[in-house]
Amino acid sequence: MRLLLIRHGQTPSNLGHFLDTARPGPGLTDLGLRQAAALPGALAGEDIAALYASTLTRTQLTAAPLADEQGLDVLIRDGIRELSAGDLEMRADEAAARQYLTTAFAWSAGDTARRMPGGENGVEALSRFDAVVAEAASSLAAGAPGAPRTVALVSHGAAIRVWTAARARNVTVAFAAEHRLDNTGVVVVEGSPGTGWTALSWAGTVVPPITANGSEGAGPAGRAFPTPGS
Structure with a gap:
């Protein structure tokens, strides 16, 4: 099974570096709409069996052009x-971004009992993402022989990075954080x-068998972020 984990297009909150995670959330900027419109071309070589998006507006707007191009329901x-x-x-503020990312990447490192202040813990966050992946895998298993084996999930920056670091055997926490x-x-x-x-691959770069630390970093809201403590 092949999973395409796609971050949504740009939002106004991305421009302001806000930790904007509540439902339904903002829509896309003009650039974000152009980014979404470019997705079908970027993924033209992918034969996608199913397309998922989160309950936040920005992922659904991002998924819409890809759904239209490939004739899929979102x-x-x-x-x-x-x-x-x-x-x-x-x-x-930087302190909030640091606390958010420190907590989130602690989940990837195995400290899943740790709780975001006033929010969820790692067990809850990773389990809900796992459940959607398991649903997608079950739907492929029930499909006809020779059917496409690729599923696209339009999700969010921190969710994708943290889940990948927790679940992919060749992605370290340091790599995903940086x-x-x-x-x-x-x-x-x-x-x-x-x-x-x-x-x-990660944003077009091949991921080696065991990842090494990179040189660039970004917090979940897009601000440069050197190390973990959207």
Whole structure:
């Protein structure tokens, strides 16, 4: 099974570096709409069996052009929404971004009992994302032989980075923390819920068998972020 984990297009909150994670969230900027419109061309070589988006407006707007191009319905699932910022919601200061990312990447490192202030813990966040992936895998297993084996999930920056670091055997927490995922960036992973996952590419860059630290970093709201403590 091949998973395309796609970050949504640019939003006004991305421009302001706000920790904007609540439903339904903002729409897309003009640039974000252009980014969404460019997705079908960027993924023209992918034969996609199913297309999912989160319950936040920005992912559904991002998924719409791809759905039209490939003749797919967009399946809306809450499990792949952004990691809840809890009490940090709509803050744009560096301290809040650091606390958010420190907590989120602690989940990838195995400290899943740790809770976002006023929000969810790692068990809850990773389990809900896992559930959507498992649903997609089950739908492929029930399909006809020879049917497409690729599923696209339009989700959010922190959710994708944290889930990939937690589940892909060749992505370390340091790699995911230090490699940004720009709007409509794609992480490609391959495997299954039963056998585990291997990352094939991250925003167009091939992921080696064991990742090494990168040189660039970004917090979930897009601000440069050196190390973990959308």
